[in-house]
Amino acid sequence: MYDVVIIGAGISGCAAARELSRFDLKICVVEKAEDVCCGTSKANSAIVHAGFDAKPGTLKAKLNVEGSKMMKWLSQELDFSYINNGALVVCPEGGDRQGLEDLLERGKANGVEELRIIERDELRQMEPNIADGAEAALYAPTSGIVCPFGMTIGFAENAAMNGAEFRMNTKVENIRRTENGYLVETSRGDLETRAVVNAAGVYADAIHNMISDKPLHITARKGEYYLLDKSAGKHVEHTVFALPTAMGKGVLVTPTVHGNLLVGPNAEDIQDKEGVNTTRAGLNEIAERSADTVKNVPLREVITSFAGLRAHADEDDFIIRELEKAPGFIDVAGIESPGLSAGPAIGCMVAELVCEILKPEEKYDFNPERIGILNPEEMTEEERNGLIRIDPAYGNIICRCESISEGEILDAIHRPLGARSLDAVKRRTRAGMGRCQAGFCSPKVMEILARELSDMSMYDVTKAGGESRLIVGDNKGDFKAGLQGGI
Incomplete structure (x- = not known):
């Protein structure tokens, strides 16, 4: 009740x-x-x-x-x-x-x-x-x-x-x-x-x-x-x-x-x-x-x-x-x-x-x-370097258009009501909101979501929930093998 x-x-x-x-x-x-x-x-x-x-x-x-x-x-x-x-x-x-x-x-x-x-x-x-x-x-x-x-x-x-x-x-x-x-x-x-x-x-x-x-x-x-x-x-x-x-x-x-x-x-x-x-x-x-x-x-x-x-x-x-x-x-x-x-x-x-x-x-x-979510772009160079020394993920830029780091995306996923889709990450961090509109950063963000969420694989990642999956097809095994082979 x-x-x-x-x-x-x-x-x-x-x-x-x-x-x-x-x-x-x-x-x-x-x-x-x-x-x-x-x-x-x-x-x-x-x-x-x-x-x-x-x-x-x-x-x-x-x-x-x-x-x-x-x-x-x-x-x-x-x-x-x-x-x-x-x-x-x-x-x-x-x-x-x-x-x-x-x-x-x-x-x-x-x-x-x-x-x-x-x-x-x-x-x-x-x-x-x-x-x-x-x-x-x-x-x-x-x-x-x-x-x-x-x-x-x-x-x-x-x-x-x-x-x-x-x-x-x-x-x-x-x-x-x-x-x-x-x-x-x-x-x-x-x-x-x-x-x-x-x-x-x-x-x-x-x-x-x-x-x-x-x-x-x-x-x-x-x-x-x-x-x-x-x-x-x-x-x-x-x-x-x-x-x-x-x-x-x-x-x-x-x-x-x-x-x-x-x-x-x-x-x-x-x-x-x-x-x-x-x-x-x-x-x-x-x-x-x-x-x-x-x-x-x-x-x-x-x-x-x-x-x-x-x-x-x-x-x-x-x-x-x-x-x-x-x-x-x-x-x-x-x-x-x-x-x-x-x-x-x-x-x-x-x-x-x-x-x-x-x-x-x-x-x-x-x-x-x-x-x-911390935004390293709003920090001084000294503060940013100190943050990266503590957590190197903040030095790994995922979205180049908006200069969004892996650390920010990890925060978006693991905070209360954490992100579970590309758009949810975008709303929290702006990753994908820049000039290329997620053309370059989407695969990286998908990898991070699949890695961090135990119930989700790359195959399950969606753009905005529901049936908006970005990877389609029936053979998940071939897809995973392709990823491991660098395809």
């Missing part, structure tokens, strides 16, 4: 697990994918929004501003990458200047600090590559950028360190009411629990509808992106937005915390909740619309493109509440943008709701700190 079963290991589920792990509760997080951060939390703009866009009085507005204010100290406490680079919302010459003024007033109503409108000359001083037709911009100094993988994994690892259990590759198939709470039927057995937190992203409606007679509907809203090489990373210093529309904040151009340049997304409502394919039409749209705010975006430096899905609820707001006729069942649904920014505050709100129901005692030994 668990006290809480959390469905979904994205930013909302992991933040809730971390906040709940402060209390004397038996917590289980179930995730249908092979790792945390495999859905919406994996593929997004990685922006910490200041909070000027959401309608005043909504949960989006409230939790965005609260989460944004928490981000700096949380990044230090949980050791993930965050940069307070500020944002600009650009109004073109002859554009909707009133819309810019409305955003300013909305931001003030939401409690966003330091907002102001800047004019053409100051805008060009701040961003030399701003589009020639830009007339003014709303400047939001409190906006930032973050590593969404590092942030989600940081919450998850800290929750695990404090006693939360995680079950990956575990799909929820049905939920039934019981005398003491709920029976969660999964692909890997049944779980009894006193409370359920539904943080299932684009599938939150399916989970909700298992238990409620009031149907919930979530639309998968696809957004496509270009990721550019680090050689383009300084094209802009701030996150540059166009004026938002009913479909979202539009195509943005932003640096990333790792020094790349990100361009996107568009917005398209789709039926397929696994539809993360990119399209030529979508990418062309991004290229064309990015020029409205930033000139000469060096799209020849693109190293990859990708798409993510936002969970849009018909209510057009976050849904975080206990169901009326299902005590102990809490929806955390419709968590689209600014869900990443609001993530820390969402976790706190969910924990408050659960604690009101279960009334647990606080732990005396909760540890709020988590130390991330």
